Amino acid sequence: MAQTLHPRHANAFDASFVQRVLADILASGARIYGITGPQGCGKSTLTAQLAGAAATAGVRLASVSIDDFYLDHDARQALAREVHPLLATRGPPGTHDVDLACRTLDALRQGSAILPRFDKLADRRLPRPQWPRLEGVDLVVFEGWFLGTPAQADAELERPVNALERDEDPDGRWRRWCNDALARAYPPLWGRIDRLLYLQPPGFEVVPGWRWEQEQALRNANPGRRGMDRAAVERFVCHFERVSRQAMRELPSIADLVVPLDGRRRPLTPR
Numbered sequence: 108m109a110q111t112l113h114p115r116h117a118n119a120f121d122a123s124f125v126q127r128v129l130a131d132i133l134a135s136g137a138r139i140y141g142i143t144g145p146q147g148c149g150k151s152t153l154t155a156q157l158a159g160a161a162a163t164a165g166v167r168l169a170s171v172s173i174d175d176f177y178l179d180h181d182a183r184q185a186l187a188r189e190v191h192p193l194l195a196t197r198g199p200p201g202t203h204d205v206d207l208a209c210r211t212l213d214a215l216r217q218g219s220a221i222l223p224r225f226d227k228l229a230d231r232r233l234p235r236p237q238w239p240r241l242e243g244v245d246l247v248v249f250e251g252w253f254l255g256t257p258a259q260a261d262a263e264l265e266r267p268v269n270a271l272e273r274d275e276d277p278d279g280r281w282r283r284w285c286n287d288a289l290a291r292a293y294p295p296l297w298g299r300i301d302r303l304l305y306l307q308p309p310g311f312e313v314v315p316g317w318r319w320e321q322e323q324a325l326r327n328a329n330p331g332r333r334g335m336d337r338a339a340v341e342r343f344v345c346h347f348e349r350v351s352r353q354a355m356r357e358l359p360s361i362a363d364l365v366v367p368l369d370g371r372r373r374p375l376t377p378r
Contacts, residue, residue, distance in 0.1 A: 120149060124374050125156045128304065129164070131364060132157075132246060137301035138216050139247045143254035143358065144306030145351045146344060147317025149372050150250040153306070157248055169215055169244045173251030174198075175223045176208040180230040191281040193271075196346050197230070200253070201288030205296050212299045215247045228333075252347065255297050255305075255361050256354040258290035268352065271345035282349060289350065305362035306374075311352055313370050315344045 132140045142150050154170045161168035177197045178186075186194035186201070194202065207223060214220035219242045224233045264282050267273040276282055308314060319340045326334040335343060359365050367375040 135302045141254045141300035141303040142250040145314045147321040148306045167245045169247045171249045176203045193281040200285045205292045268349045269345045303362045304364045305358045307367045
């Protein structure tokens with residue numbers, strides 16, 4: 108049975124909001140439009156809705172997620188052995204094939220590309236013959252949880268932000284390695300985004316609950332999926348807290364369009 112990676116659910120955005128975002132994309136002339144925000148905020152849902160609205164308008168939209176560029180299980184296990192055990196978990200800075208992401212966006216900007224696909228259940232990138240080929244692409248929506256986020260200053264890394272960092276990264280080696288990757292590897296990728304939309308949460312405290320709802324939706328859409336329980340989700344989200352908080356501080360002045368969300372993911376007045 109095919110896996111539904113981004114199921115549609117009750118948290119779909121209002122059609123009028125989707126149309127406003129599509130209008131922003133088209134008016135900007137962006138070829139690569141980024142959508143960012145913390146886990147569970149609705150990036151994938153909005154992207155899917157935009158694809159439908161664009162098709163209705165006769166616009167061929169390609170959707171790409173930073174998740175499609177995860178390093179494979181074996182590559183992350185090597186990092187876990189050589190650098191820090193927490194690098195076995197996919198998602199934080201340093202666990203993506205950024206060069207592949209850049210090449211893919213460059214090809215899509217020219218109108219056609221083969222899109223990598225990552226099988227999250229198997230924890231590996233699908234074989235290249237299984238990657239879909241897109242032709243005649245008019246615009247690209249690139250979504251990911253930390254697009255455009257800059258690295259922190261070294262002094263900001265001293266104090267742990269949660270129990271995971273306190274107990275499993277007491278010397279700060281993991282967070283410094285991730286921060287260095289964010290400073291060194293990702294700016295060329297961020298530079299390929301023509302316009303960036305930030306879905307701004309009311310605070311990080313809502314993110315674990317949003318991610319838990321996402322986990323439940325994934326489980327309902329894929330009954331055979333081995334999911335996380337609430338405690339596992341709470342721990343998992345801790346891997347992303349530091350950079351998510353950095354995004355909350357910095358992206359309002361970096362993103363081209365900021366849309367605050369309330370605790371139920373409803374868009375408030377954009378700014």
